Amino acid sequence: MIRWLVLAAAALVALVAAVAVGPARFPLVDVWRAVLGDGEPTTVAIVRDLRAPRALLAFCVGGSLAVTGASLQALVRNPLADPYLLGLSGGAGVGAVAAIALRLGGVWGVPIAATVGALVAIAVVYRLAVVTGSVLDTKVLLLGGVVVGAFAIAAMGAIMAVSPAPQVRNALLWILGSFSGSSWQAVVLFGAYAVLPLGALYSLSRPLDLLSLGEDPARFLGADVERLKRVLYFGASLLTAAAVSVSGIIGFVGLVVPHAVRIVWGHIHHALLPAAFVLGGTLMVVADGLARTAFAPVELPVGVVTALIGVPVFVLLVRRWQG
Amino acid sequence: MAGLIFEARGVSYRYPGAAAPAVRRVDLTVEAGELVAIVGPNGSGKTTLLNVLLGVRVPSEGDARVAGRAAAQWPKRDLARLIGVVAQREEPAFPLRARQVVLFGRYPHLGPLGAPRDVDDRAVMRALERCDALDLGDRWVATLSGGEWQRVRVARALAQEPRALVLDEPTTNLDVRHEMEVLELVAELVRVEGLAGLLVTHQVNLAARFVDRLVVLDRGAARAAGAPADVLTREVLEEVFGWPVEVGSWRGTPQFVPLRRGER
Amino acid sequence: MRWSPKAAGLIAAALLACGPGDSTGRTSGGAVDDVGRPIRLTAPPARIVSLSPATTELLFTLGAGHRVVGRTRWCQDPPAARDVPSVGDGLAPNVEAILARRPDLVAFYRSAANAAAIERLESAGVATVTLALDRLADLVRVTRLLGRVLGDSLRADSLIEGLEVALAAPATARAGQAPRVLLLAWDNPPIVIGGGSFLSEIVSLAGGHNVFDELDRPSATVSIETIAARDPDVVLVAAGTETASLATRPEWRVVRAIRERRFAVVQGSEFEHPSFRASAAVRQLARVLEGWRR
Numbered sequence A: 001m002i003r004w005l006v007l008a009a010a011a012l013v014a015l016v017a018a019v020a021v022g023p024a025r026f027p028l029v030d031v032w033r034a035v036l037g038d039g040e041p042t043t044v045a046i047v048r049d050l051r052a053p054r055a056l057l058a059f060c061v062g063g064s065l066a067v068t069g070a071s072l073q074a075l076v077r078n079p080l081a082d083p084y085l086l087g088l089s090g091g092a093g094v095g096a097v098a099a100i101a102l103r104l105g106g107v108w109g110v111p112i113a114a115t116v117g118a119l120v121a122i123a124v125v126y127r128l129a130v131v132t133g134s135v136l137d138t139k140v141l142l143l144g145g146v147v148v149g150a151f152a153i154a155a156m157g158a159i160m161a162v163s164p165a166p167q168v169r170n171a172l173l174w175i176l177g178s179f180s181g182s183s184w185q186a187v188v189l190f191g192a193y194a195v196l197p198l199g200a201l202y203s204l205s206r207p208l209d210l211l212s213l214g215e216d217p218a219r220f221l222g223a224d225v226e227r228l229k230r231v232l233y234f235g236a237s238l239l240t241a242a243a244v245s246v247s248g249i250i251g252f253v254g255l256v257v258p259h260a261v262r263i264v265w266g267h268i269h270h271a272l273l274p275a276a277f278v279l280g281g282t283l284m285v286v287a288d289g290l291a292r293t294a295f296a297p298v299e300l301p302v303g304v305v306t307a308l309i310g311v312p313v314f315v316l317l318v319r320r321w322q323g
Numbered sequence B: 001m002a003g004l005i006f007e008a009r010g011v012s013y014r015y016p017g018a019a020a021p022a023v024r025r026v027d028l029t030v031e032a033g034e035l036v037a038i039v040g041p042n043g044s045g046k047t048t049l050l051n052v053l054l055g056v057r058v059p060s061e062g063d064a065r066v067a068g069r070a071a072a073q074w075p076k077r078d079l080a081r082l083i084g085v086v087a088q089r090e091e092p093a094f095p096l097r098a099r100q101v102v103l104f105g106r107y108p109h110l111g112p113l114g115a116p117r118d119v120d121d122r123a124v125m126r127a128l129e130r131c132d133a134l135d136l137g138d139r140w141v142a143t144l145s146g147g148e149w150q151r152v153r154v155a156r157a158l159a160q161e162p163r164a165l166v167l168d169e170p171t172t173n174l175d176v177r178h179e180m181e182v183l184e185l186v187a188e189l190v191r192v193e194g195l196a197g198l199l200v201t202h203q204v205n206l207a208a209r210f211v212d213r214l215v216v217l218d219r220g221a222a223r224a225a226g227a228p229a230d231v232l233t234r235e236v237l238e239e240v241f242g243w244p245v246e247v248g249s250w251r252g253t254p255q256f257v258p259l260r261r262g263e264r
Numbered sequence C: 001m002r003w004s005p006k007a008a009g010l011i012a013a014a015l016l017a018c019g020p021g022d023s024t025g026r027t028s029g030g031a032v033d034d035v036g037r038p039i040r041l042t043a044p045p046a047r048i049v050s051l052s053p054a055t056t057e058l059l060f061t062l063g064a065g066h067r068v069v070g071r072t073r074w075c076q077d078p079p080a081a082r083d084v085p086s087v088g089d090g091l092a093p094n095v096e097a098i099l100a101r102r103p104d105l106v107a108f109y110r111s112a113a114n115a116a117a118i119e120r121l122e123s124a125g126v127a128t129v130t131l132a133l134d135r136l137a138d139l140v141r142v143t144r145l146l147g148r149v150l151g152d153s154l155r156a157d158s159l160i161e162g163l164e165v166a167l168a169a170p171a172t173a174r175a176g177q178a179p180r181v182l183l184l185a186w187d188n189p190p191i192v193i194g195g196g197s198f199l200s201e202i203v204s205l206a207g208g209h210n211v212f213d214e215l216d217r218p219s220a221t222v223s224i225e226t227i228a229a230r231d232p233d234v235v236l237v238a239a240g241t242e243t244a245s246l247a248t249r250p251e252w253r254v255v256r257a258i259r260e261r262r263f264a265v266v267q268g269s270e271f272e273h274p275s276f277r278a279s280a281a282v283r284q285l286a287r288v289l290e291g292w293r294r
Helices: A001-021 A028-035 A041-075 A086-101 A111-129 A138-161 A165-177 A184-203 A207-212 A215-220 A226-247 A254-263 A269-293 A304-321 B046-053 B076-080 B098-109 B118-131 B148-158 B175-193 B206-211 B234-241 C003-017 C019-023 C053-061 C078-085 C097-098 C112-123 C136-150 C153-171 C198-206 C224-230 C278-290
Strands: B006-011 B023-031 B034-041 B061-066 B083-086 B166-167 B196-200 B213-218 B223-225 B243-248 B253-258 C048-050 C067-072 C105-109 C128-132 C180-187 C190-193 C219-221 C234-238 C263-268
Touching: A001 A028, A001 A041, A001 A269, A041 A184, A041 A226, A041 A254, A041 A269, A041 C224, A086 A138, A086 A165, A086 A226, A086 C234, A111 A138, A111 A165, A111 A269, A165 C153, A165 C180, A184 A226, A184 A269, A207 A215, A207 A226, A207 A269, A207 C198, A215 A226, A215 B083, A215 C019, A226 B213, A254 A269, A254 A304, A269 A304, B006 B046, B006 B196, B006 C263, B023 B034, B023 B046, B023 B061, B023 B196, B023 B213, B023 B223, B034 B046, B034 B175, B034 B206, B046 B061, B046 B196, B076 B083, B076 B098, B083 B148, B098 B118, B098 B148, B098 B213, B098 C019, B118 B148, B148 B166, B148 B175, B166 B175, B175 B206, B196 B206, B206 B253, B213 B234, B234 B253, C019 C067, C048 C053, C048 C128, C053 C067, C053 C136, C097 C112, C105 C112, C112 C128, C128 C136, C128 C234, C136 C153, C136 C198, C153 C278, C180 C198, C180 C224, C190 C224, C198 C278, C234 C278, C263 C278
Parallel strands: B034 B196, B034 B213, B083 B166, B166 B196, C048 C067, C048 C105, C105 C128, C180 C234, C234 C263
Antiparallel strands: B006 B023, B006 B061, B213 B223, B243 B253, C180 C190, C190 C219
């Protein structure tokens, strides 16, 4: 119980801090008045229309990535799985770079193209891994993800070689991850979309426990293994694709957070998934806060911050696991 | 027949794309309170037949039923409340404690989101106790010996509160004491709890000591079926295993000894 | 005079740094480039491969267009440059394609991505010059250096003088507050032009003030929040930017100038890299900004 309270408190503090602090420095009194809709209009707009939705979106995306990572680790029965393992990031990258190279304009051009690219990668990897009828081979799934990812990197290189350099560089910055496109609109859209796959994954927490024993034991303990694998794969992939569409590709949250949670909460998904959601959200809010403020007014790609936090933490966790 | 759990009539199974069927016209029944073994050499189709009996594979010919209903048509969750299976291969991908693994046996009885109830905790305790594994409950499964791990898995199958207990090669990597302990436990559960027991093994001598009936598989077909004393003749064993043997008897149970070259 | 004191000061500093004594030198003996590497030429170069649009245009302006035998595919100015064979990209360039042009001098843009190519060309016996040409102050220094390398310092000096006069001229008769300008290069993530770019100087010379002038780099990713807090009067974008859809995005509407669609659009390659057409850029921008003067 105490660990849940600590986690909830950390999440709350992170969210409040993300609204209170930013590259534009306001006294806390002004922030509080702005939250209530009172004060100088630009301050109110910054607090209510930029910081608040940005913090919430970062929280939802971080939480979704962590839940996805934890679920995929059970699906492929490999603790090193992360949301981008299955070729999805490569597909998204090709989509984004292609959209910019082809000058598919509009403010939503890059996110939509990235999502389409991710969906294509999801479909291709799935098709590769489906053997005889509808049996999904998770080993081929892994292999397919690696192969599709490698192909995507090559395709990105080819597109970049023949496209205007600055625009493609900007596309790569977008892929590195940023919450600068956050708005209440994006929060509502992402939230409405993510509820279904998140709910599906959570409702599968018992079969996920069973799957971590192996497919045969899971089947004999009542899991509909083939259906389970399909729902897991598509739930996790669609959730990640949605995260990519609002924030680009942000690494390490989906890998490191499930592991941190496993150490404290254990490996029973009933507790693991919700804890991963809250911790992933908290970590992302903190990382985005650092990205916005550490070198203000210059903003870092949030994926750089999550990697800078995530890699040392991960090294510590692995050492602790070995010890 | 209310006590009839497994019922296979002339089942065959051919893997997609395979030239010959892996299982050919096998008949098999297992009733409550009896222990039946499927024996045979490696590759004789034992596990394939088991998968047909458990509804994992749909027979290409014949009829495989569990408690009167086509095996493949059982919803997986309902089937898991009826049959506890100790599968051949099982390797947890993440560290778990023995008690958690046994609690997984309650999952077929739980709703998708409901927490384990008192009745589930009691079933777990009872199953651990029944398998003399109470002291293993807090151990990480990775630290268990082969025999302890098998006892925990049998306890999990019991926690399912099933009507049948199925074990696929349960003693392959165990030494004499542990293989005897596991099979004594299974035989006792079948006798005392009235479960239907089905054992898949290539250890014919061991099976002969414990089971009521057995089916000897040879290249997918049942070469012989019946009580051990009727089935395990020199002729059958030499043909099936392709090696000269001598068959003796221990208190009425046939036991065979493979011969060295030139011993006959 | 409404010259930005900062820009004027920098140009003056660059002039002083080069010193008047160098202007009569006829060879490149002793000259070093912007990374401190000596330019190893014994005679003025006859075959030059230029690996940045700004350098290519500058070479043509210096009357050395006929000596340019290779350019990047991005070098489109002046129009005559398009007749020069392209060697591909300017960053991490194709060394084989460069060598095929049999150059005696290769002009690089200063970037870590070019280090390997520079080493290979130098070891193949081809002289290189690496130029950090980002600001108008750089243009003065680089013009002087190239003039010396090409053996035509007099022409370089007169060009520099002409630029100073041209830049000083239009800034005389303006009144009122200088409009605060946001130079927006990209929308997601938001990338703005900083004080390290010649564009920031052009805005100053045209009577405006870049709200990110204090950033010493050519461009930077920033938060929309920072932009909103700096509250620019006008957003300067290149022609072709989708300003209409930008103004409908909820997160961007927090910025007053974008909400009120205060966009200033400039067109032309004189806004893409520093060149002696900067005076034309200043004149165009001054006209555009006149409408946003408070």
